[in-house]
Amino acid sequence: MDGLGDRPIPELGNLTPLEAAKTPNMDLLAKKGATGFTYVAGLGLTPGSDVGHLSLFGYDYHKYYSGRGPIEAVGLGVKLGEGDVAFRGNFATEKDGTIIDRRAGRLADSGPFAAALTGMKIEDISIEVKAGTAHRAAVVFRGPGLSPNIGPTDPHGPGTAHTSEPLDGTPEAIKTARILNAFHARASEILAALPENAERIKNNKLPANLLLVRGAGLYTHIPQFQDKYGMTCSCVAGGGLYKGVGSLLGMEVLEVAGATGKLDTDLNAKVRAVMAELDRGVEFVFMHAKGTDICSHDGDAQGKKAFIERVDEAIAPLLSVLDHVLVVVTGDHSTPCALKDHSGDAVPILFAGEGVRNDDVERFGERACVHGAFPSLLGLDIMKVVNIHLGRAPYMGA
Amino acid sequence: MDGLGDRPIPELGNLTPLEAAKTPNMDLLAKKGATGFTYVAGLGLTPGSDVGHLSLFGYDYHKYYSGRGPIEAVGLGVKLGEGDVAFRGNFATEKDGTIIDRRAGRLADSGPFAAALTGMKIEDISIEVKAGTAHRAAVVFRGPGLSPNIGPTDPHGPGTAHTSEPLDGTPEAIKTARILNAFHARASEILAALPENAERIKNNKLPANLLLVRGAGLYTHIPQFQDKYGMTCSCVAGGGLYKGVGSLLGMEVLEVAGATGKLDTDLNAKVRAVMAELDRGVEFVFMHAKGTDICSHDGDAQGKKAFIERVDEAIAPLLSVLDHVLVVVTGDHSTPCALKDHSGDAVPILFAGEGVRNDDVERFGERACVHGAFPSLLGLDIMKVVNIHLGRAPYMGA
Numbered sequence: 001m002d003g004l005g006d007r008p009i010p011e012l013g014n015l016t017p018l019e020a021a022k023t024p025n026m027d028l029l030a031k032k033g034a035t036g037f038t039y040v041a042g043l044g045l046t047p048g049s050d051v052g053h054l055s056l057f058g059y060d061y062h063k064y065y066s067g068r069g070p071i072e073a074v075g076l077g078v079k080l081g082e083g084d085v086a087f088r089g090n091f092a093t094e095k096d097g098t099i100i101d102r103r104a105g106r107l108a109d110s111g112p113f114a115a116a117l118t119g120m121k122i123e124d125i126s127i128e129v130k131a132g133t134a135h136r137a138a139v140v141f142r143g144p145g146l147s148p149n150i151g152p153t154d155p156h157g158p159g160t161a162h163t164s165e166p167l168d169g170t171p172e173a174i175k176t177a178r179i180l181n182a183f184h185a186r187a188s189e190i191l192a193a194l195p196e197n198a199e200r201i202k203n204n205k206l207p208a209n210l211l212l213v214r215g216a217g218l219y220t221h222i223p224q225f226q227d228k229y230g231m232t233c234s235c236v237a238g239g240g241l242y243k244g245v246g247s248l249l250g251m252e253v254l255e256v257a258g259a260t261g262k263l264d265t266d267l268n269a270k271v272r273a274v275m276a277e278l279d280r281g282v283e284f285v286f287m288h289a290k291g292t293d294i295c296s297h298d299g300d301a302q303g304k305k306a307f308i309e310r311v312d313e314a315i316a317p318l319l320s321v322l323d324h325v326l327v328v329v330t331g332d333h334s335t336p337c338a339l340k341d342h343s344g345d346a347v348p349i350l351f352a353g354e355g356v357r358n359d360d361v362e363r364f365g366e367r368a369c370v371h372g373a374f375p376s377l378l379g380l381d382i383m384k385v386v387n388i389h390l391g392r393a394p395y396m397g398a
Numbered sequence: 399m400d401g402l403g404d405r406p407i408p409e410l411g412n413l414t415p416l417e418a419a420k421t422p423n424m425d426l427l428a429k430k431g432a433t434g435f436t437y438v439a440g441l442g443l444t445p446g447s448d449v450g451h452l453s454l455f456g457y458d459y460h461k462y463y464s465g466r467g468p469i470e471a472v473g474l475g476v477k478l479g480e481g482d483v484a485f486r487g488n489f490a491t492e493k494d495g496t497i498i499d500r501r502a503g504r505l506a507d508s509g510p511f512a513a514a515l516t517g518m519k520i521e522d523i524s525i526e527v528k529a530g531t532a533h534r535a536a537v538v539f540r541g542p543g544l545s546p547n548i549g550p551t552d553p554h555g556p557g558t559a560h561t562s563e564p565l566d567g568t569p570e571a572i573k574t575a576r577i578l579n580a581f582h583a584r585a586s587e588i589l590a591a592l593p594e595n596a597e598r599i600k601n602n603k604l605p606a607n608l609l610l611v612r613g614a615g616l617y618t619h620i621p622q623f624q625d626k627y628g629m630t631c632s633c634v635a636g637g638g639l640y641k642g643v644g645s646l647l648g649m650e651v652l653e654v655a656g657a658t659g660k661l662d663t664d665l666n667a668k669v670r671a672v673m674a675e676l677d678r679g680v681e682f683v684f685m686h687a688k689g690t691d692i693c694s695h696d697g698d699a700q701g702k703k704a705f706i707e708r709v710d711e712a713i714a715p716l717l718s719v720l721d722h723v724l725v726v727v728t729g730d731h732s733t734p735c736a737l738k739d740h741s742g743d744a745v746p747i748l749f750a751g752e753g754v755r756n757d758d759v760e761r762f763g764e765r766a767c768v769h770g771a772f773p774s775l776l777g778l779d780i781m782k783v784v785n786i787h788l789g790r791a792p793y794m795g796a
Contacts, residue, residue: 044782051795
């Protein structure tokens with residue numbers, strides 16, 4: 001559950017949403033298993049969802065993360081190679097040099113716009129633009145001597161598009177910023193001349209005459225989950241980022257009808273997909289639910305509580321497979337409703353299944369888990385604990 | 399509270415002084431907040447007060463500490479530069495080569511004696527001597543090629559002044575020991591000839607005819623607290639060392655009337671100063687109380703208990719500002735009364751204020767805190783946890 005952890009909330013009687021929620025299934029898992037907390041990106045840091053998920057799966061973000069671009073690109077099906085620099089992009093509307101809509105009037109389909117830009121070559125760099133959902137896209141630079149250490153063209157707010165600046169003095173950063181600025185100019189020209197935009201203007205829609213990018217990241221080869229852990233694995237998620245993480249790690253990313261990555265997501269469909277994957281012998285299944293984080297960012301404690309209750313209900317089928325399945329429940333970070341933003345607070349975690357030692361915790365929640373067997377796991381430690389429970393922690397010595 | 403942590407003491411019914419003390423205010427803080435323990439200098443080490451305080455504020459002593467001299471010197475208002483080597487000094491009385499009083503008859507004012515010695519130049523090294531309280535002083539060597547890795551001239555006990563020895567074979571250590579020995583000889587000559595000493599002898603007082611030094615430390619630039627944490631900060635302490643740590647870290651060190659750094663200190667005046675600093679918008683206030691450690695070194699468990707009760711009473715005003723102030727209560731090390739010395743035992747810690755998650759601990763004490771949310775914080779972790787509670791833990795990822 002994204003952004004699961006929270007803080008005591010007066011309107012919930014000083015309980016957290018997880019504590020206030022009726023969660024008989026998770027409580028049963030807590031009671032049967034072992035509980036605790038995780039500092040997902042390490043004590044004292046606030047994880048973004050990308051760094052959070054890499055950490056949960058045991059991937060050190062210092063080594064494998066330089067920006068969100070590559071994850072988003074891979075999530076859209078782009079094949080990245082060593083040294084590629086990828087960006088998150090979104091089509092926007094500019095008028096007289098000012099961005100008047102960062103979503104180009106909530107563009108329904110960015111396909112034709114991405115198609116008009118992809119394949120461009122600037123200096124020795126080839127550029128791929130891949131359409132995402134709605135106004136979103138991924139932009140990939142391929143070629144020698146690129147750096148992710150450059151500023152975005154996306155101001156991520158009102159104003160004008162930024163000129164990208166190198167963030168260090170290396171030739172790579174200087175080159176990449178120069179190419180991004182040239183790409184930005186050429187893309188704007190091409191988009192301005194696009195028949196699809198003339199059509200939009202004719203229909204009183206905002207034209208997609210700008211492609212703003214941010215989240216530059218360098219793709220470096222990342223060991224695939226199956227190679228790292230010796231388990232086949234699938235990903236059941238709605239949100240693009242989470243599918244992207246799954247793709248990046250080589251998980252089989254399922255398309256589940258009704259999994260929207262939003263509050264209206266079909267949690268039962270997702271759990272059915274999980275159960276089907278287990279049935280067909282997949283050894284590790286990652287299921288993600290975004291609603292907790294969405295409510296948190298809105299400061300909606302009641303909504304978060306209600307979403308947690310829906311998740312609890314949906315995961316009931318997992319209770320019947322504990323004889324041969326290890327269930328782990330946690331989140332990628334805390335998002336306290338009071339802050340409407342991520343925080344560094346530890347995230348509750350539980351492990352339940354055959355062979356898991358039992359602690360005295362009988363409830364899944366922030367106060368209860370203080371008394372658990374794993375009071376302070378780093379995110380990078382979680383897969384180690386999974387391995388312990390599965391009896392497959394690597395042997396040292398004889 | 400300096401040396402706060404302790405061990406069960408038979409005369410207190412096998413409670414620790416903190417457990418035996420009536421501490422309704424700290425108990426309320428514990429009940430409202432989160433508790434635990436800190437290994438201030440790391441598990442398995444016994445922190446000195448200097449290393450302890452540096453650690454509490456998140457400064458790694460491996461990097462920023464080579465001896466107590468620079469802290470004492472800065473605490474006396476000396477301006478240190480990169481590469482200076484500073485010592486703690488004390489004026490003493492020697493007769494026929496033997497130290498007969500390490501405090502020169504509890505010298506009331508070391509000012510004239512320090513003034514007679516400061517400004518000396520030996521080889522290419524300039525020497526500053528700065529008067530401290532009573533018989534105390536700081537000695538600073540300035541110039542190229544100095545090392546703190548030399549022995550003291552202060553035997554720190556009865557006997558004769560030591561000849562300083564280099565503690566490694568580097569030219570820097572050899573040079574620094576040579577200069578210290580030359581300084582010692584010249585200082586003794588100057589002091590012997592000083593009219594103030596003739597006056598003292600005439601009045602049947604012991605002459606201050608020796609300046610003994612110890613605690614050699616190399617000053618290296620230390621990031622200022624405000625730059626490191628983005629918070630303005632003040633220091634409310636009586637003892638010189640604690641003011642020195644505050645100065646070293648760039649805190650505004652307040653002079654509070656009645657703050658003596660001893661058992662007679664005016665704790666209410668100190669808390670009033672804290673509240674005034676908070677009122678005027680200072681973002682971080684460090685308050686130190688020494689009495690706990692003084693009693694511990696005397697093996698006085700009842701005294702320690704009583705001092706803790708006085709602190710508890712004094713901090714009552716903090717309970718009314720928890721809606722916008724995070725209160726942290728802890729110590730720089732344990733000083734078990736039974737040992738009359740510091741130990742490596744973990745020190746109880748509590749965090750209370752808006753946004754702090756609640757654990758089940760309702761009492762501030764060594765047994766109770768075992769059940770707290772932070773069972774084993776390193777000293778260097780404490781400011782990370784402060785940042786978490788304040789919602790300002792640095793963001794990793796997006």
